[in-house]
Amino acid sequence: MNALQSRFARLRNITITRQQVRQQAILAARTALPMAVAFAVSSVAHAQSGSIDMSGATNVMNSFKTFALYAGAVICLGSLIFAGIRMMSGRFQDAIPGLFGALFGAGVLGWGAGWISSLTGQTVTQ
Numbered sequence: 865m866n867a868l869q870s871r872f873a874r875l876r877n878i879t880i881t882r883q884q885v886r887q888q889a890i891l892a893a894r895t896a897l898p899m900a901v902a903f904a905v906s907s908v909a910h911a912q913s914g915s916i917d918m919s920g921a922t923n924v925m926n927s928f929k930t931f932a933l934y935a936g937a938v939i940c941l942g943s944l945i946f947a948g949i950r951m952m953s954g955r956f957q958d959a960i961p962g963l964f965g966a967l968f969g970a971g972v973l974g975w976g977a978g979w980i981s982s983l984t985g986q987t988v989t990q
Contacts, residue, residue, distance in 0.1 A: 929980045936973025940966050 947962025 925980060925983060929977050932972060932976040932980055936969050936971070936976060938969070939972060940969030943969055 943962045943965030947959040947966065950956070950959035950962060
């Protein structure tokens with residue numbers, strides 16, 4: 865209790881000068897100024913949101929989606945050929961990575977294209 869009382873006694877004896885108040889006000893203004901600028905700019909950005917043309921982004925996403933479809937098909941087909949050759953030669957253990965590659969290619973083909981088409985929030989067609 866004695867340490868607590870001495871802390872309160874020290875706080876009571878502190879004198880606050882005008883210079884300290886001015887320094888704290890400047891510090892508060894420096895802290896609040898970036899936030900005020902961000903709020904002012906965000907209101908302008910919200911006002912512009914209705915006039916943004918997303919047709920260019922949709923075209924780019926269509927290109928990415930087409931690439932994902934072709935890449936997935938090539939990965940899947942190549943892996944199946946790799947696995948088939950290994951199986952026909954009797955090395956079934958060596959064919960297992962090819963089968964997993966075919967699954968990966970199928971995932972790129974299905975999920976990748978669907979994920980890419982959902983990024984713009986619009987209907988993306990091929």
